Each structure stands twice: as C-alpha cells, then as structure tokens.
Amino acid sequence: MEDRFKKASFATWLGIIANAVLAVMKGITGWLSGSRALIADAAHSASDVVGSIAVLAGLKTAQKPPDKDHPYGHGKAENIATIIVAILLVVVGIEIAISSAGAFFGGVTRAPGMMALVVIIFSLIVKECLYHYKYRLAKKINSSALMAEAWHHRSDSISSMAALVGIGGAMAGQASGLPILFYLDPLAGIVVSLLVIRVGIKLAKESSQIMLEQVLSDEETKPMAEAVQKVDGVIRVDELLARTHGHYMIVDIKVSVEPSITVEDGHTISKQVKKCLTKEFQSIQNVFVHINPYRTDDDRKVVDINDQKTIQERA
The missing domain is CATH 1.20.1510.10 (Cation efflux protein transmembrane domain)
Known part of the structure; x- marks a missing residue:
C-alpha cells in the first residue's frame, strides 16, 4: 500500500x-x-x-x-x-x-x-x-x-x-x-x-x-463465482455482488451449503470462500459471506457460471 x-x-x-x-x-x-x-x-x-x-x-x-x-x-x-x-x-x-x-x-x-x-x-x-x-x-x-x-x-x-x-x-x-x-x-x-x-x-x-455503489457486471464477476464453486462444502453460489472502492473491491456473496452441517463447519466454509477470493483476486480487499442451507426446491436467484447470466433456478 x-x-x-x-x-x-x-x-x-x-x-x-x-x-x-x-x-x-x-x-x-x-x-x-x-x-x-x-x-x-x-x-x-x-x-x-x-x-x-x-x-x-x-x-x-x-x-x-x-x-x-x-x-x-x-x-x-x-x-x-x-x-x-x-x-x-x-x-x-x-x-x-x-x-x-x-x-x-x-x-x-x-x-x-x-x-x-x-x-x-x-x-x-x-x-x-x-x-x-x-x-x-x-x-x-x-x-x-x-x-x-x-x-x-x-x-x-x-x-x-x-x-x-x-x-x-x-x-x-x-x-x-x-x-x-x-x-x-x-x-x-x-x-x-x-x-x-x-x-x-x-x-x-x-x-x-x-x-453510487454500482456493482460489477455478471461477466466481470463470473471468474469469482467459478473460483468459489470449487471451494469444499460450497454446493451453489446463490448471489455474488462486487463493488469498487477506489483501487480495491468489496464482495458480498451468498452460497448454499449442506443444511445438516454444524455452525462451526459453516463458519469454516465461509472463511475458505473469503480466503479463496482474496488470494486469487488481488484487487479484492474484503469479502462478506452469507451461508444459506441448500434446498433442492428453492426458487431463488442464483449465479449461473456457465452462461454468464443471473437466472432463476427452479429445481
């Protein structure tokens, strides 16, 4: 710095x-x-x-x-x-x-x-x-x-x-x-x-x-979502919002994990997600992770890392 x-x-x-x-x-x-x-x-x-x-x-x-x-x-x-x-x-x-x-x-x-x-x-x-x-x-x-x-x-x-x-x-x-x-x-x-x-x-x-807190486009955040998807314990990236603060970025991310794991396990996954993003993307200074219990019948907004768009997933 x-x-x-x-x-x-x-x-x-x-x-x-x-x-x-x-x-x-x-x-x-x-x-x-x-x-x-x-x-x-x-x-x-x-x-x-x-x-x-x-x-x-x-x-x-x-x-x-x-x-x-x-x-x-x-x-x-x-x-x-x-x-x-x-x-x-x-x-x-x-x-x-x-x-x-x-x-x-x-x-x-x-x-x-x-x-x-x-x-x-x-x-x-x-x-x-x-x-x-x-x-x-x-x-x-x-x-x-x-x-x-x-x-x-x-x-x-x-x-x-x-x-x-x-x-x-x-x-x-x-x-x-x-x-x-x-x-x-x-x-x-x-x-x-x-x-x-x-x-x-x-x-x-x-x-x-x-x-005005404009977030990065889906195309710009796609590599971040792909990296998080590889973290052990992460089943799905539900939402990823990245915004610029001068020369660095702040990321807010929601991920789904196995609902039966302990709070401590969820916390460990959260730390791994943060470590993954800050290590692979030097411009990211801080990451705020929200853990969701994975549900196959969820009707929620999720990040589709295959076609670079945010879509509605209906299982």
Missing part, C-alpha cells in the same frame, strides 16, 4: 511541476503573441495543477486503513478526487469556449508569432510523455484518480494539437495574405473547449457510478 502511494505521489508531483511550467510558458507566450488558442491551452494546464493537488489529497486519504467510522476503507477518496478533476475540466472548457467565441465578435487582426508555435509543440511532446507514463502506472496500481490524471494529460495533448492547427493556420494566413485564416486560432480554442468538456463529463460519469 505504501509503495503504491509513493509511486502515485511521485507521478502526481511530476505532473504538478510540469503543468505549472507549461501553464506559465503558454500563458505568457499566448498573451504576447495574441493567441487565443494558446491562452486557452494555458488555462487547461493551470486546471491540471489544481486537479493534481486534489488527486494528491485523494491518494493520501485512500491509503488510510479501515477504521471504526470507515470499515470499508477510504478507497473512494480517489473517486472523489476524480470527480473534482472532472468538474474542473468542464468549468475550464466552458471558460475557454466563451473566451474563444468572443474573438469572433472582437475581430482578429494578426496571427500568433513563431514562438507560439514552438511552445505549443513543446507542450504537446511533454503532455504525451506524461500521459503514457501515468496511464501505464495507473493500470499497474489500479488507481482511478491517476487514470483521470492521465486522461487529463491526453486531453491537454489533443487541445494542444487543435491549438497547433489553429496557430499554424493563422500564420499561414498571414504569410499568404488571407486574413480570414486568422480566425482559425480562436476556432481552435472552441474545438479545444469541446474536447475538454467531453473528457470531463466522461470522467465524472464513470466515478459517479462507483460512488
């Missing part, structure tokens, strides 16, 4: 420093060159800094062990951080759209200079490197907050690409004597805003589903 936090923390601090430097570079260059697209991109990088700080706080909270008030742990702190990042993306996207749209009414009299082009290319390279680094790390340590950060970097790359096209087009317009092409720069700013808003909504939707 500690090693996981150190890796995620290092990656987050790396992003904070890189984004702070890029935000200042793009902001100053955008202001001096009059590039709406570059200023919009600077705002995007600045939002990354704020988002990364929220992620850092979420990661630190998520590593805390379960306590009396939080028996399931603090894993969802990562999802809260993800939602904060998503909200920031949407807000920044709207601000970028308003600023860029205003350029069409105020008029664009010149194209950005060469420095704007150099800065945006540099930003594109840095952001892509950060995206690939954090994406791989997030997959390795199963961190939704770090994954959100990775996609935040990728959205920055896409917005930088749009800004690159806009700035390059505006410069081409100045070189060819076609001032109409100057408007490609603010147009790129609007495209950037739409991309940023889209990523923000997607991240917010995914994390909100986890916060």
Whole structure:
C-alpha cells in the first residue's frame, strides 16, 4: 500500500511541476503573441495543477486503513478526487469556449508569432510523455484518480494539437495574405473547449457510478463465482455482488451449503470462500459471506457460471 502511494505521489508531483511550467510558458507566450488558442491551452494546464493537488489529497486519504467510522476503507477518496478533476475540466472548457467565441465578435487582426508555435509543440511532446507514463502506472496500481490524471494529460495533448492547427493556420494566413485564416486560432480554442468538456463529463460519469455503489457486471464477476464453486462444502453460489472502492473491491456473496452441517463447519466454509477470493483476486480487499442451507426446491436467484447470466433456478 505504501509503495503504491509513493509511486502515485511521485507521478502526481511530476505532473504538478510540469503543468505549472507549461501553464506559465503558454500563458505568457499566448498573451504576447495574441493567441487565443494558446491562452486557452494555458488555462487547461493551470486546471491540471489544481486537479493534481486534489488527486494528491485523494491518494493520501485512500491509503488510510479501515477504521471504526470507515470499515470499508477510504478507497473512494480517489473517486472523489476524480470527480473534482472532472468538474474542473468542464468549468475550464466552458471558460475557454466563451473566451474563444468572443474573438469572433472582437475581430482578429494578426496571427500568433513563431514562438507560439514552438511552445505549443513543446507542450504537446511533454503532455504525451506524461500521459503514457501515468496511464501505464495507473493500470499497474489500479488507481482511478491517476487514470483521470492521465486522461487529463491526453486531453491537454489533443487541445494542444487543435491549438497547433489553429496557430499554424493563422500564420499561414498571414504569410499568404488571407486574413480570414486568422480566425482559425480562436476556432481552435472552441474545438479545444469541446474536447475538454467531453473528457470531463466522461470522467465524472464513470466515478459517479462507483460512488453510487454500482456493482460489477455478471461477466466481470463470473471468474469469482467459478473460483468459489470449487471451494469444499460450497454446493451453489446463490448471489455474488462486487463493488469498487477506489483501487480495491468489496464482495458480498451468498452460497448454499449442506443444511445438516454444524455452525462451526459453516463458519469454516465461509472463511475458505473469503480466503479463496482474496488470494486469487488481488484487487479484492474484503469479502462478506452469507451461508444459506441448500434446498433442492428453492426458487431463488442464483449465479449461473456457465452462461454468464443471473437466472432463476427452479429445481
């Protein structure tokens, strides 16, 4: 757990420093060159800094062990951080759209200079490197907050690409004597805003589903049911519900056993079920097992591990 936090923390601090430097570079260059697209991109990088700080706080909270008030742990702190990042993306996207749209009414009299082009290319390279680094790390340590950060970097790359096209087009317009092409720069700013808003909504939707206790699909839990079915004493898996808590999962499972066994035997089977799941699936942190007496005439909802569906079994 500690090693996981150190890796995620290092990656987050790396992003904070890189984004702070890029935000200042793009902001100053955008202001001096009059590039709406570059200023919009600077705002995007600045939002990354704020988002990364929220992620850092979420990661630190998520590593805390379960306590009396939080028996399931603090894993969802990562999802809260993800939602904060998503909200920031949407807000920044709207601000970028308003600023860029205003350029069409105020008029664009010149194209950005060469420095704007150099800065945006540099930003594109840095952001892509950060995206690939954090994406791989997030997959390795199963961190939704770090994954959100990775996609935040990728959205920055896409917005930088749009800004690159806009700035390059505006410069081409100045070189060819076609001032109409100057408007490609603010147009790129609007495209950037739409991309940023889209990523923000997607991240917010995914994390909100986890916060609302959405369980994994039957297909995702099928391997778990198959593993439990092999435990000695388990006759049938009646129900298996798995939900995500940040980087780990909590499982609630009901299994049927021989009705004539002792309470102690039932307890032993319960412990074996829990041991089986936590050993075979590293992402599972805790398992709550309910023992049912097996009845051949039961009319109950059970897990069918053969066709991956939850069906009604009628003996």
